[in-house]
Amino acid sequence: MEFDPVLLPPRRDHSVKLGHWHERTINDELDACAAGYPDKVALTAVRADAGQTQRFTYAEVARLADRMAVGLAKLGVGRNDVVAMQLPNWWQFTLLYLACSRIGAVINPLMHIFRERELSFMLRHGEAKLLVVPKVFRGFDHETMARGLQSELPSLQRILVVGGGGEDDFEALLVQPEWEKAPDAQQILARSRPGPDDITQLIYTSGTTGEPKGVMHSANTLMANIVAYAERLRLNQDDVVLMASPMAHQTGFMYGLMMPIMLRASAVIQDVWEPRRAVDLVRSEGVSFTMASTPFLADLTRTVQESGLQVPSLRTFLCAGAPIPGALVEQARKTLGTKIVSAWGMSENGAVTLIRLDDDDERAFTTDGCPLPGVELKIIDVDGSTLPTGEVGKLVVRACSNFGGYLKRPHLNGTDADGWFDSGDLAHMDAQGYIRISGRSKDVIIRGGENIPVFEIEALLYKHPSVAQVAIVAYADERLGERACAVVVPKPGQGLEFGAMQDFLKSQKVALQYIPERLVVREAMPATPSGKIQKFRLRDMLRDGQI
Numbered sequence: 075m076e077f078d079p080v081l082l083p084p085r086r087d088h089s090v091k092l093g094h095w096h097e098r099t100i101n102d103e104l105d106a107c108a109a110g111y112p113d114k115v116a117l118t119a120v121r122a123d124a125g126q127t128q129r130f131t132y133a134e135v136a137r138l139a140d141r142m143a144v145g146l147a148k149l150g151v152g153r154n155d156v157v158a159m160q161l162p163n164w165w166q167f168t169l170l171y172l173a174c175s176r177i178g179a180v181i182n183p184l185m186h187i188f189r190e191r192e193l194s195f196m197l198r199h200g201e202a203k204l205l206v207v208p209k210v211f212r213g214f215d216h217e218t219m220a221r222g223l224q225s226e227l228p229s230l231q232r233i234l235v236v237g238g239g240g241e242d243d244f245e246a247l248l249v250q251p252e253w254e255k256a257p258d259a260q261q262i263l264a265r266s267r268p269g270p271d272d273i274t275q276l277i278y279t280s281g282t283t284g285e286p287k288g289v290m291h292s293a294n295t296l297m298a299n300i301v302a303y304a305e306r307l308r309l310n311q312d313d314v315v316l317m318a319s320p321m322a323h324q325t326g327f328m329y330g331l332m333m334p335i336m337l338r339a340s341a342v343i344q345d346v347w348e349p350r351r352a353v354d355l356v357r358s359e360g361v362s363f364t365m366a367s368t369p370f371l372a373d374l375t376r377t378v379q380e381s382g383l384q385v386p387s388l389r390t391f392l393c394a395g396a397p398i399p400g401a402l403v404e405q406a407r408k409t410l411g412t413k414i415v416s417a418w419g420m421s422e423n424g425a426v427t428l429i430r431l432d433d434d435d436e437r438a439f440t441t442d443g444c445p446l447p448g449v450e451l452k453i454i455d456v457d458g459s460t461l462p463t464g465e466v467g468k469l470v471v472r473a474c475s476n477f478g479g480y481l482k483r484p485h486l487n488g489t490d491a492d493g494w495f496d497s498g499d500l501a502h503m504d505a506q507g508y509i510r511i512s513g514r515s516k517d518v519i520i521r522g523g524e525n526i527p528v529f530e531i532e533a534l535l536y537k538h539p540s541v542a543q544v545a546i547v548a549y550a551d552e553r554l555g556e557r558a559c560a561v562v563v564p565k566p567g568q569g570l571e572f573g574a575m576q577d578f579l580k581s582q583k584v585a586l587q588y589i590p591e592r593l594v595v596r597e598a599m600p601a602t603p604s605g606k607i608q609k610f611r612l613r614d615m616l617r618d619g620q621i
Contacts, residue, residue, distance in 0.1 A: 079478025094474035143176035288481035299475035
């Protein structure tokens with residue numbers, strides 16, 4: 075594969091000079107762990123369907139990474155070849171990435187919920203040479219789906235199956251043979267070792283606005299973010315990180331897979347989210363940090379409340395992906411005794427803003443944090459002029475962790491000559507530099523020439539006792555151009571009527587023209603694998619009369 079990370083060379087010297095790019099790869103970090111902490115438990119992998127918990131020390135992880143790397147090379151995988159994997163949070167996910175890194179192959183993590191439509195596009199666009207899938211996960215036969223796609227994908231030479239048996243069995247080909255002892259093993263590992271500017275990860279955007287784009291990251295861009303992130307959160311080698319968010323998403327990949335190795339810490343990965351199991355893991359493994367979206371926090375809080383089991387080791391829960399309701403922050407703080415940290419970021423740059431551990435709890439539900447070291451932010455208007463404090467505009471980011479560009483689509487990179495990346499989000503910034511996301515730039519609703527503050531109205535509706543989720547989207551109107559529709563998922567056993575919604579917003583002293591003129595109640599929202607509401611799908615449904 076020929077990669078085109080055109081955004082990396084222009085900022086290389088500057089990033090290295092300022093110390094933001096560390097000129098290391100995950101290989102260097104793993105080698106240091108194996109040398110300095112060989113007997114420390116690096117990874118605890120919990121697999122729900124098999125009822126298994128498997129543990130690996132750093133010495134074992136390094137040895138298996140070398141073994142599997144040589145095995146991949148024997149299968150014809152080499153430098154810059156794309157290895158796609160549609161695996162849940164299993165130990166094979168972690169080891170496959172580390173093995174690919176040993177030989178300069180590029181990992182392409184794919185969410186396990188993807189089906190033929192998403193997979194065929196991503197595998198073709200990324201020219202994946204090898205695909206690794208589970209035989210079955212959560213009752214779905216991934217092997218059969220993968221086999222059905224292979225004939226349409228000329229670059230896909232081999233499919234390996236975890237738990238599949240037969241000639242394409244992952245364990246038989248990569249794990250059981252002691253490939254690291256092969257006569258040419260050290261030669262293979264030495265000749266293919268990548269540098270810090272080589273592309274190491276190809277990850278596709280979640281698709282909140284349409285067709286996914288292939289985000290290219292190097293070790294320098296990923297690790298620049300992780301170092302600053304860990305320092306802001308005061309994480310170190312004594313921490314135990316729980317990751318139940320999918321590692322095929324940037325959250326899990328960067329902070330559940332890479333970060334523990336960089337910290338010389340321990341990782342616990344959970345493949346199926348079961349709140350009670352998560353509570354047990356926090357207690358038994360001494361988990362001190364986790365990161366996930368709002369529903370995970372709500373589930374954990376409720377489970378601790380109902381069970382009476384305390385989680386005293388859990389110091390910090392970083393919550394991102396959607397606004398955190400204030401009531402949930404307060405309840406979680408009281409029930410878990412855990413600091414709740416809000417954050418904002420993207421696949422293109424990792425976490426960009428976080429609140430600080432010393433900030434008041436209110437910051438977690440009124441802001442999305444302030445920039446990490448190595449990050450610059452601006453709020454601009456349509457002409458590119460910087461807006462005053464408090465005014466809503468386009469959020470642009472210039473960061474050491476910004477991606478190398480979109481694969482084969484440099485015209486979509488959204489980055490100007492000075493390195494400012496258009497996030498596609500609307501936000502405002504306060505006097506202390508904390509931002510608040512106000513929605514996507516495409517979420518703006520202009521009703522009769524009046525901009526409706528979508529995010530503010532959504533935030534108000536989240537206060538309604540019956541509302542679990544809400545999204546406000548536009549629908550066409552012949553006279554006014556656009557009107558607003560509120561799409562709501564009620565809490566279990568609850569409901570919401572249009573008149574009650576109107577009365578509630580009126581009680582909040584909302585301008586009448588800002589109140590949605592239509593209400594749709596649904597059992598669930600269309601969402602990305604990471605839980606972000608896909609408003610473009612809601613708009614399409616409204617347009618096509620499906621809701």
